[in-house]
Amino acid sequence: MLEIKNLTKSYGDILALDHFSLDLKKGEVLGLLGPNGAGKTTLISILAGTVRDFTGSVSFLGRDLFADRSLKNRMGIVPQDMAFYEELNAMDNLLFWGGLYDVPRAELKSRAGEILEMVELSGRIKEPVKNFSGGMKRRLNTAIGLLHRPDLLLLDEPTVGIDVQAKVSILDLIRKVGVAGTGVIFTTHQLAEVENACSRIAIMDHGRILAQGTLEELIRLVGEKDIVEITGDFAAAAFSETLQDLAGNGLELLSVADGLAALAVSDTEQIPKVMDRLFRRKLAVTDLKIKSPSLEAVFLKLTGRSLRD
Amino acid sequence: MRRLLLILKNDVRRHLKSPLAIIIYIIIPLAMTGLIGIIFGPGENENTLPPIQVVLVDHDKSLASRLFLGAFDADQMKKMFQVTVADEAEGRKRMEKGKASAMVVIPERFTLDLLDIKPVTLEVIKNPAEQFLPDVVEEFMNTMAVILSGAVQAFEPEARGIRTMLDLPVDAFPWERLGPEFGKAQKKVVAAMKYLNPLLLSLKEEKTKAAGAKAALSRTDIFSVILPGMAIMFLLFIVQTVMRDMISERQDGKLRRMLTTPLRTWELIGARILGGWLMGIVVLLVMVAFGTLVFHVHWGPFGWFLLLGAVGAFWTAAFFALMNALVRNRNQAGALGAPIILAFSLFGGSMMNPEGMPKAFRTVGIITPNRWFIDGAALIRDGRFPTVSLLVLTISGVILLAFAVPALRRRSTV
Numbered sequence: 001m002l003e004i005k006n007l008t009k010s011y012g013d014i015l016a017l018d019h020f021s022l023d024l025k026k027g028e029v030l031g032l033l034g035p036n037g038a039g040k041t042t043l044i045s046i047l048a049g050t051v052r053d054f055t056g057s058v059s060f061l062g063r064d065l066f067a068d069r070s071l072k073n074r075m076g077i078v079p080q081d082m083a084f085y086e087e088l089n090a091m092d093n094l095l096f097w098g099g100l101y102d103v104p105r106a107e108l109k110s111r112a113g114e115i116l117e118m119v120e121l122s123g124r125i126k127e128p129v130k131n132f133s134g135g136m137k138r139r140l141n142t143a144i145g146l147l148h149r150p151d152l153l154l155l156d157e158p159t160v161g162i163d164v165q166a167k168v169s170i171l172d173l174i175r176k177v178g179v180a181g182t183g184v185i186f187t188t189h190q191l192a193e194v195e196n197a198c199s200r201i202a203i204m205d206h207g208r209i210l211a212q213g214t215l216e217e218l219i220r221l222v223g224e225k226d227i228v229e230i231t232g233d234f235a236a237a238a239f240s241e242t243l244q245d246l247a248g249n250g251l252e253l254l255s256v257a258d259g260l261a262a263l264a265v266s267d268t269e270q271i272p273k274v275m276d277r278l279f280r281r282k283l284a285v286t287d288l289k290i291k292s293p294s295l296e297a298v299f300l301k302l303t304g305r306s307l308r309d
Numbered sequence: 310m311r312r313l314l315l316i317l318k319n320d321v322r323r324h325l326k327s328p329l330a331i332i333i334y335i336i337i338p339l340a341m342t343g344l345i346g347i348i349f350g351p352g353e354n355e356n357t358l359p360p361i362q363v364v365l366v367d368h369d370k371s372l373a374s375r376l377f378l379g380a381f382d383a384d385q386m387k388k389m390f391q392v393t394v395a396d397e398a399e400g401r402k403r404m405e406k407g408k409a410s411a412m413v414v415i416p417e418r419f420t421l422d423l424l425d426i427k428p429v430t431l432e433v434i435k436n437p438a439e440q441f442l443p444d445v446v447e448e449f450m451n452t453m454a455v456i457l458s459g460a461v462q463a464f465e466p467e468a469r470g471i472r473t474m475l476d477l478p479v480d481a482f483p484w485e486r487l488g489p490e491f492g493k494a495q496k497k498v499v500a501a502m503k504y505l506n507p508l509l510l511s512l513k514e515e516k517t518k519a520a521g522a523k524a525a526l527s528r529t530d531i532f533s534v535i536l537p538g539m540a541i542m543f544l545l546f547i548v549q550t551v552m553r554d555m556i557s558e559r560q561d562g563k564l565r566r567m568l569t570t571p572l573r574t575w576e577l578i579g580a581r582i583l584g585g586w587l588m589g590i591v592v593l594l595v596m597v598a599f600g601t602l603v604f605h606v607h608w609g610p611f612g613w614f615l616l617l618g619a620v621g622a623f624w625t626a627a628f629f630a631l632m633n634a635l636v637r638n639r640n641q642a643g644a645l646g647a648p649i650i651l652a653f654s655l656f657g658g659s660m661m662n663p664e665g666m667p668k669a670f671r672t673v674g675i676i677t678p679n680r681w682f683i684d685g686a687a688l689i690r691d692g693r694f695p696t697v698s699l700l701v702l703t704i705s706g707v708i709l710l711a712f713a714v715p716a717l718r719r720r721s722t723v
Contacts, residue, residue, distance in 0.1 A: 048569040069571060077569040081562025085319070087326045092319075099315045100570035128326075144566075 001026045001183050002152055007056035009042055009207075016042040017054070018207035024152070024185060029178035031194030031201045032187045033295075035303055039207040040187035041080070044156045047185075048077045061151065073102050076150035076182075078142050080157045086130040090121050090140055093129060094147055101148035111147055119143045119173065135166025142170055146177065153177055155186035159193060171197040191295045201295070203302050210302040218298045225252065225264035227297040228271060232259060232285035234278070242281045243274060254300040262300045312572045316580035317587070324551065324588070334547045335592055338539035339599050345535050360391040361442045364400040364412040369419035373457065377415060380453055390446075404436055411435050411446035423461050424472035467493050532604035537686035538659035540596045540618075541679045545625055545650040547592050552585040552629040553646075556639045559720065578717045582626050582710070589622025609689035617685045620699050624678045624706035631709050634716035653677040678702060 002024040009017040016039045024030055034040050045051040047058065047065070049072065058065040065071055084093045094112035103111065116122045119139040124132070129140060142158055155174070159167045174197050178184050188194060194201050195215055202212035211218055236256045243263075247253055251270050254262040265271060268290065278285055291297065324331060363381070367374045381392045395403065400412045414432035422429040433450050435443030461468055470493075558564040567577060597614070600606035608614045629646075636642045654660050656670050657679025663671055674680040685698030 045565075048565075050565045050568050072569065072571045075569070077566065079562050079566055079569075081565075083562040083566035085323055085563070087323055088319075092322065096315065096319045097566070097570075100312055100567065100572050102571060 001061060002185075003059040004043075004047075005057045005059075007043070007046060007054060007058065009039075009046060009051065009054035015207050017046070017056075020056070020204075020207060020209065022202065022209060022212075024183045026151070026183055027178055027181045028200055029174060029184040029198045030186075031198035032185060032204060033189075033191065033194055033201060033299060034187070034204040035189075038205045038303075040204065041156055042207075044077075044154050044185070044187060047154055048075070048079075073148060074151045076145035076148065076153045078145035078153070078155040078158050080160060082137050082141050084129060084137075084140060084144060087128060089124075089126050089128055090116060090132075090143075091125045093140065094144060097144045098147040103148050108147075111149075115143045115147050118146075118176075120169065133166075135162040135169070138162045138166055138170060139173075142173060146173075149182075151182060153182050153184045153186075155184065157187055157189070159188065159190065167193070191299065195295055203299055205303045211298070215295060218295060219293050221298050221301065225266050225293060225297070226268060227254070227291040227294070227300065228263045228265055228274070229287075229289040229291065230261045230263070230274075230278075230285055231287040232278075232283060234259065234261075234283040234285075236261075238281065238283060239278075242277050242283060246270070246273065246277070252301075254297070255303075262297075264297065264301065310576070312570075313576040313580045313583070316572075316577065317584050320551075320554070320580070320584045330550050331547055331588075331592065334543045334550070335595055335599075338536070338543040338596065339603070342532055342536045342539050342600070342604065345531075361389060361411075361445055362409040363390050363392045363446055364403050364409045365392050365394050366397045366400045366412060366414045367394060368397075368417040369415050371420035373420040373423050374415045376457070377413075377453060386449075390449075401434075404434060407436065407438055409436060410439050410442035413446070413450060421472070423457070424468045426461065426465060426468070532600065533606045533608070533690055534662070534687070536596070536600045536604065536606050538654075538657075538679065538683050540593060540600075541621055541657075541682040542650065542654040542659040543596075544589050544593060544622060545653060545678070548585045548589045548622065548625040549629050549642075549646045549650065551588045552581060552626065552633055553639060553642050555581050555630075555633045555717075556636065556642050560638055574718050575714075578630070578714055581717075582630050582713075585626035585629060586619075586622050589625055590619055593618040593622060607690060608686070609692055613689045613694060614686065617682065617689065617695055617699065617702075620702045620706070621678060621682045624702045624709070627706045627709035627713055628678070630717060631713035634713055634720050653679050656680070658683045678705075 002022075004020060004022045007017050007020040008015070018039075020039065020043060022030075032040050032043070042051060046054055049066070060071050061074060063071060084097065088096070091112055094115065095108060098108050098112060099105075113122070116125060119142060121136060121139060121143070124136070129137065132140065138158065138161075142155070145153060145155070153174075158174075159170055162170075171193060174184055174186060178199065186197075199214070200212065201215060201218055203210045203218070211221060236258050239261050240253060240256050243251070243253065250266040251274070252264040254264055256262075263274065265274075271288075271290070275285065275288075365378065365381070367378070378392070378394070380386060381390050393403070393409070397414065400409070400414075403409045404412050412434040414434070416430065416432070419429055419431075431450055431454060433443075433447050435447065555564075558567070564577075568574070594615075597606075597608060597611075597618075601608070632645065632649075633642060636645060654677075656666075656674040657677030658666065658674060659679045663674065663680070663683070666674070681698040681701045685695030685702075688695040688698070
């Protein structure tokens with residue numbers, strides 16, 4: 001349904017997308033994971049048509065996305081911003097934003113009613129949106145992207161800044177949309193979200209996809225190793241130097257920054273050895289966490305940095 | 310076009326939901342017009358002065374002093390002066406209390422000295438607390454003195470005749486001589502009548518209406534002059550407020566979202582400019598309606614004024630479209646917009662009568678929409694078509710729009 005080939009976009013000297021390629025099938029829900037600056041929002045913006053001056057091609061439903069304007073009617077966008085009119089009520093907002101698409105006028109109101117039901121806002125149709133909670137606003141933001149029943153739904157961090165209940169509701173909606181046959185790409189920082197809602201996960205950094213697949217496929221990339229996260233008062237260079245000779249011998253340095261490091265160990269008996277080395281070198285350790293193989297470990301392994309970086 | 314109209318409809322709906330800013334911008338110019346008109350305009354009894362309070366102290370109580378009193382009693386003078394006859398002590402008391410503008414003292418033997426053709430002095434005491442009214446009394450007394458002096462000199466023989474009789478006791482008064490003396494005086498008057506009646510010179514009162522003429526303005530005229538200036542100033546404020554939405558939408562992501570839909574850039578820009586223009590016209594119509602109903606403003610031919618208003622609103626929308634395309638954010642637009650509008654209004658004549666402005670101000674005013682709008686409104690009020698104002702506003706508006714559209718297109722993409 002969607003085929004992205006060699007998409008490249010720069011902002012001055014900064015390469016936001018570097019020959020980025022991706023396929024998406026009908027009904028597939030793809031979670032795009034990446035740290036800040038990985039290029040996720042640039043990708044969504046190019047697909048949405050709000051960023052220009054790039055190279056590469058995007059085919060959607062067998063047609064060039066940027067040459068065929070009518071394809072905009074087949075795509076729904078849920079931006080990170082709460083992009084609607086707060087002084088209007090939910091129904092008026094849906095009628096306005098839906099009206100910008102080629103939805104038959106007669107259908108627009110009934111569709112708006114249905115979608116408000118779906119996002120559990122039907123009880124507050126006449127209330128100005130400014131009175132809504134953050135979670136309700138996020139649901140309305142998502143509803144606007146779905147009103148015209150798109151074949152492809154793009155969501156840019158749709159769960160930022162909302163409570164757990166609202167988050168669960170939006171993820172549930174995304175799953176349902178996928179089941180109904182709409183292809184979905186959504187970007188997020190939250191590993192748990194993609195684990196729960198996505199049929200496929202892509203990890204990207206520096207404008208490229210580093211790995212993609214199902215959750216199980218990705219976890220296999222780090223093998224059966226445990227992840228050790230060490231927090232303390234140390235310099236990255238000193239930390240790496242201290243453990244250099246242990247690396248490759250059942251221990252892998254996943255990411256090292258000043259005060260925070262992540263290691264993959266095949267045997268937990270290696271942890272005392274690591275700690276001994278650090279104490280001898282007088283590198284202060286304040287916390288240590290051992291985690292089972294997970295998407296986070298994959299992420300750390302692939303990007304070399306934590307998602308919060 | 311369907312989407313353009315949808316955006317327009319949505320904007321109207323939004324502004325109706327929170328109309329406070331627009332209502333304030335409509336009320337302020339009307340209130341300011343009312344206040345300025347009331348404070349600086351003439352009163353309801355146009356072109357009349359309050360009666361001047363005069364105290365007359367008559368020490369003579371004779372023929373000539375009665376003539377003076379009679380002069381004050383004439384129809385026109387009655388409207389101008391309110392005369393109180395009093396003795397000198399009471400008169401001075403009234404003056405000290407500020408109850409009179411001037412006190413006129415007619416000396417003893419005033420009539421006798423006049424008939425003797427001797428110099429005689431009338432005393433006018435003026436109230437120093439008042440600026441103009443005592444001077445009016447003084448001028449009036451001067452005029453009366455000239456008239457009386459002339460009359461006495463013209464009728465000198467008759468005056469002397471009558472004077473000799475006045476010294477005689479009542480029982481010896483020669484009544485039989487009085488008739489011939491008055492008869493001689495009457496003959497002089499009759500002889501003079503053919504020169505005096507009909508008068509060769511007469512005055513006709515008429516108020517001018519030509520533009521630029523220094524005609525006295527009634528209160529209604531004052532409102533008619535002030536309101537167009539206020540209207541264009543607050544039209545600028547309203548259109549700026551409405552069109553600042555473009556920047557807000559750019560900042561909060563609504564513009565990006567709109568551009569992900571099939572909406573075309575020209576539809577978006579067109580809707581915004583058309584929205585600002587229509588809002589300007591609607592607001593202007595509200596001001597015209599209020600001005601007509603409340604202040605009885607005379608606008609001239611309404612169709613012409615509507616055309617001027619439409620062109621003024623177009624210029625305003627084009628100007629703020631360009632400004633909004635050039636500024637980075639809403640704060641910048643706010644910081645720049647208000648000073649620009651105030652400068653336009655100051656130099657363009659919204660804040661003061663252009664005729665009273667320094668030449669440099671008037672020269673700068675040529676580049677402001679206020680100046681052309683106010684000039685146009687004045688011409689329409691005088692029943693003349695404002696061709697130059699319409700041309701200047703239309704052509705400069707089109708030029709502004711020509712710069713605004715590509716700038717807005719650039720701003721609409723990231």
